[in-house]
Amino acid sequence: MPRFLPTTLHSPRLTLRVLTPADADALFTICRDDETMRYWSCAPWREKAQAVDHVRQSEDNYRDGTALQLGVTLRETGQLIGTVTLYAIMRANHRCEIGYLLARPHWGHGYMGEALALLIEHGFEQLELNRIEADLHPHNAASAKLLDKLHFRLEGQLRERWFVNGEVSGSDMYGLLRSDWRAAKG
């Protein structure tokens, strides 16, 4: 699997690009929101320092090839409205997991479907991935619908996998193969 090259991806409404320290404020606004973080793997952020650390980690991961996180920005204004990430990359097995987060005011406009389609295409066609996995809170209906539209399959359920904010939850595990993706694209 090749190393990451400078990555900027475009769709009609969005540009996906690497995060920079200047994104910390916008990222903090997104991740401090209780509803946005309802089914996330950690509690909502309470300190801006968490956003600063996150960007630093994202830059490190990009450099060492551990994870590819891209900021989702509106082409028209440049505003950062979310992030998408390929992480837990197992190069020898050509597989990884995918994560995504969108600012609440921008839900329901199909932005994340547009962003993930770009990232998935990049993963399969440029990064030589063969399989992308997603781990969903079983109540995250919007996310399940989104994955369904992107041709992921629900492959199984894992019990009591997360302890977040005093709540224990399992995972619905989804998978998408490169062959599924290519077949769906026709």
Ligand SMILES: CC(C)(COP(=O)(O)OP(=O)(O)OC[C@H]1O[C@@H](n2cnc3c(N)ncnc32)[C@H](O)[C@@H]1OP(=O)(O)O)[C@@H](O)C(=O)NCCC(=O)NCCS
């Ligand atoms: C999940 C998330 C990324 C969806 O992004 P989005 O851009 O709003 O997605 P879309 O507009 O493409 O909507 C996806 C579908 O879910 C549907 N949907 C939205 N909210 C829903 C809900 N509460 N219940 C059921 N379906 C819902 C939408 O109607 C849409 O289907 P449609 O295109 O047939 O109308 C966004 O809600 C989000 O960031 N949530 C918080 C973070 C998160 O949970 N990330 C995923 C972790 S696995």
